[in-house]
Amino acid sequence: MNNRDNNLDQNSKFKKWFKRVGWAGLAFFTIKGLIWLVIFYFGAESIKGCYDA
Numbered sequence: 001m002n003n004r005d006n007n008l009d010q011n012s013k014f015k016k017w018f019k020r021v022g023w024a025g026l027a028f029f030t031i032k033g034l035i036w037l038v039i040f041y042f043g044a045e046s047i048k049g050c051y052d053a
Contacts, residue, residue, distance in 0.1 A: 018026065 021029075
């Protein structure tokens with residue numbers, strides 16, 4: 001029963017956060033995360049290229 005209450009609490013926290021930031025905030029943070037993944041990927045590729053040379 002406690003696990004169910006905890007799940008509902010986490011769900012309500014997500015709903016509260018989502019209502020506050022809306023679709024624009026969700027899109028912003030998603031795009032920001034994807035950009036960081038691209039930066040780390042190409043950064044690792046460039047470092048890897050330095051060791052191969």
